[in-house]
Amino acid sequence: MKLVDSVxxxxxxxxxxxxxxxxxxxxxxxxxxxxxxxxxxDDQIVIYDCEKGSTTKAVxxxxxxxxxxxxxxxxNTAIHSSTKVDDTIRYLSLHDNKYIRYFPGHQKKVVSxxxxxxxxxxISGSLDxxxxxxxxxxxxxxxxxxxxxxxxxxSIVMRLAMDDYALIST
Numbered sequence: 001m002k003l004v005d006s007v008x009x010x011x012x013x014x015x016x017x018x019x020x021x022x023x024x025x026x027x028x029x030x031x032x033x034x035x036x037x038x039x040x041x042d043d044q045i046v047i048y049d050c051e052k053g054s055t056t057k058a059v060x061x062x063x064x065x066x067x068x069x070x071x072x073x074x075x076n077t078a079i080h081s082s083t084k085v086d087d088t089i090r091y092l093s094l095h096d097n098k099y100i101r102y103f104p105g106h107q108k109k110v111v112s113x114x115x116x117x118x119x120x121x122x123i124s125g126s127l128d129x130x131x132x133x134x135x136x137x138x139x140x141x142x143x144x145x146x147x148x149x150x151x152x153x154x155s156i157v158m159r160l161a162m163d164d165y166a167l168i169s170t
């Protein structure tokens with residue numbers, strides 16, 4: 001099925017989930033696509049089974065808050081940015097609701113998280129105007145720089161780079 005405007009407009013709500021009491025802020029599919037994770041302003045993380053159409057688990061992050069959330073390479077762990085205490089990124093075991101590792105360094109709100117599809121690394125972007133490269137196995141930042149963004153007259157990103165290394169180039 002091709003997702004064209006008329007097809008998307010014909011979609012109907014199949015199921016409504018009511019676990020969250022506030023606005024959903026971030027959602028992400030698991031690497032296999034069989035699970036979905038979400039977080040909301042009520043500081044709750046909810047995991048859904050996409051095949052059964054049901055909620056699998058709900059965990060709270062009341063102490064640190066949760067803003068952006070992404071599965072890592074398994075559906076048993078996720079990383080998320082914080083809304084309370086500080087701007088540390090947190091690596092969470094969804095199995096036992098315990099933090100595996102913390103990634104401190106950003107001085108302002110984290111506004112972007114992107115997991116590598118092939119390695120145990122991720123990139124974070126912050127309102128402190130830095131991009132940081134992280135390895136899930138180490139709490140230390142692997143690379144840190146202010147980003148350079150070049151756009152054309154139509155506001156289409158042409159190149160995003162840290163120092164002399166291109167991250168995105170079209």
